[in-house]
Amino acid sequence: MDSPANEMTPKKHPARLGLKPWALLVLGVLVSLGISYAAYTLAGYSWSQVVDYKSPFTSMPTDTFTGKRPPLSIAVPDATPRRVVLVLIDGLTDAASRTMPSINALRKRGNDVALTVPQPSLSYPAWTTILTGAPPNVSGVTTNWYEQRVAVESLFDVAAGSGRSLVVAGPTDLDTLFGVSTIATATALTDWPEGGYITNTIVDDAIRLADENAADFIFALFPDVDEAGHGYGAGSKEYADVVAKVDADLERLIEGVDDGETVFVVLPDHGHVATGGHGGWEDPVIHTSATFAGPGVKGGSSTALLQDIAPTIAVLAGMQAPQYAAGLAVDALLADPNGRAKDADFVRAIGFDLAYARTLNGQAAIKDISSLGSASDLAQVTADAEAARLKADRADRLPMALGLSLAALAILGVIGVASWRALVAALAGSAAYLVVYNALFFLVHRFAWSLSAFNEESQVQAFFNGRMIEAVIAGLIGCLVAGEIYLLFRPAAKGTRHGFTPGWLSLGVATALAIQSILGLQVAWFLWQWGAKTVWRLPDLRWGFKYDLDLIQMTALAGVAILGPLFTYLVGRFHPRMAKP
Ligand SMILES: [Zn+2]
Structure with a gap:
């Protein structure tokens, strides 16, 4: 690199004066182009590492990873098989949910759960976490470009495997991700709306299917609020209008299927920023709320991670939790352990957490464990293993x-x-x-x-x-x-x-x-x-x-x-x- 004043040019060799500055100039441009190319390559590599992430947890045989468990067909001892209605309202912010009389009525007789969504706060990863208890690093679902069958067990698999009559109403994506048309007793799947409103149709379908099939596990997914969030932002009147419409349809669903002995669970996958959009870590995006009401639900309020939802529903329903659930049934919202259902979930969670820790950090991760008595003990095991693995990786890098x-x-x-x-x-x-x-x-x-x-x-x-x-x-x-x-x-x-x-x-x-x-x-x-x-x-x-x-x-x-x-x-x-x- 020569200076504009040629201060470094040796005075003794005037013959070199002409060529050297030009050579340095060309070299500098070439180095910059090389950096550009390397950065471009690394950006593409890193992007696809997340987008096409391959979960190491699902690539090993399930029995090797989490160990064997009783077949789903064997009922959980002493558990009451309760009827469950699970409603997922895509993109509903906590603030918007509090304007909905249908949800507020459930809150009044049930439990108001402050919910935290893992990153990335995108629909497919969050749906998968809700339905499987597996966060994105375990499920392998890291973006909405994941267009294949999710590799971990879902509540649908468990409900059907436990002999429940399962009905599913919602967008066709549910079939791509969870294969509901082959698992469920009956399904009504609709194309994702583009401009139209379909929650009313989904509610009609859910009520009809529940009735026709004497369903005891009913799942409905409402996509319209998310569409309004993307189109107009969560702070808009249009968003509020769609929320009000969905509220009326949810009210209709609750009235249509409530037999007085049904557990209702209503929650979003994520919220939206005021101007529309999600995927990141903003407060209204990752801090949402779930509402539980019905038999087995303790009134009041509680906190949970999105991955705790599936195990909690499993305990309330009196069935086993999905095998790869990293979460644990939320104690604070359970009125009773539902026979052995809560214990079964805790035993499953111990198996999962130890396998997870061992996968991350080798046999050493579970060497010093003498007793695991509480949810916080389990959280500590995984946190320690994650920290140890991160430390070792950083030393390597x-x-x-x-x-x-x-x-x-x-x-x-x-x-x-x-x-x-x-x-x-x-x-x-x-x-x-x-x-x-x-x-x-x-x-x-x-x-x-x-x-x-x-x-x-x-x-x-x-x-x-x-x-x-x-x-x-x-x-x-x-x-x-x-x-x-x-x-x-x-x-x-x-x-x-x-x-x-x-x-x-x-x-x-x-x-x-x-x-x-x-x-x-x-x-x-x-x-x-x-x-x-x-x-x-x-x-x-x-x-x-x-x-x-x-x-x-x-x-x-x-x-x-x-x-x-x-x-x-x-x-x-x-x-x-x-x-x-
Ligand atoms: Zn969305």
Whole structure:
């Protein structure tokens, strides 16, 4: 890298003067293009590691993983087989649920459960967690692009296997994911609405099927509230209107199927941000509420994770919980243990948690366990195993992350050796880049590092394209700032008309490389913390989102390595100071 003033050019070898600055310039552009390509490749790899995540838990035989259990056909001892109606209202926020007289009436005679949704707060992963008790890292369902049969047992499998008359009404997705048309006694499946309202039809179907089949496990999924959330936002009148319509239909369903001995469970998969969208970690998205009412339900309020819902329903229904449920029946909302149902769930949970811990962290994870008496004991076992595995993985990844950091620092070092003023200018240009890029991201667009940033899946590509264009714009502004700052430190600098063209061009490349290096340091941090490969748990998706955006920016900055030199050249050519002869 040569400086605009050629300060490093050896005076003794004037013959080399012409070629070396140009060679450094070309080398700098090539390095930037190489970084861009590597970042692009890593972004694609990391994205598909999450989207096409393969659960290590479902890839081993179930008996090996969780151990054998009694066949579903054998009734849980002393348990009352209660009739259950489970209603999933897609995209219903806690606030909206409190405007619904139907749900408020259930709350009054039942239990109001503060619910936390795991990441990513997308529909398929959350439906799967509700119906199987398995969070995304266990079920393998990490996005709405999962279009095959879920690999873990569901409440549908358990209900049908336990001899219950199971009826299912809702969108056809339920067949793709859970194979309900082959499992259930009867189903009524409808295409996902595009503009139309289908909750009324789903309720009609559910009431009719329940009646025709003397159903004792009734499941209905209402998609319309989520559609309104995406279309207008959870803060809109349109959303509130659809919530009111769904409320009337839910009331109709409850009246239509209640025989006085039915357990009602109503809950959403996730909420929505006020402007519409979910997938991330925002409070109204991940903090929702479930309502339980009916025999076996203790009044009051409680807290639960989404993965606790399936085991809790299983205990209330007097059947076994799905085999891969990572959750546990919620004690605080159970009026009684329903015979041996609660004990059976606890025994199952011990088996699951020990297998989970062993899978994560080897035999050592379960070596020191003498007694497991409570839910918190079990939570501790899994938390310890997860922490130990994470610690070991981070130790493994540290050399790679340090190597990457050193490479990033080495690029800055080379620029500094060529010209410390160019380094200072490039760093100032980088600071300008960070200010402009992040001001656009956070202040102008009001985005966050969250999957809720794209309201519809169709917006994903446009979202990333938009960030790449803005990265280039911010980078070019950074180049202009770098030119200005360079002149600040070198008042006597000569311009392009004085033979310093390669130096001024190089300042643009140096700025692009400096920004890429600074982003590279942040990427190195993420790779140490969470790794590019997703093996046994998903990365923190908030940081993962930032990491992917950092890589996207590093990719786009090749455009600045190519266009930026033109901008710094213009400073060297037309800056008022260069006008002087
Ligand atoms: Zn949605």
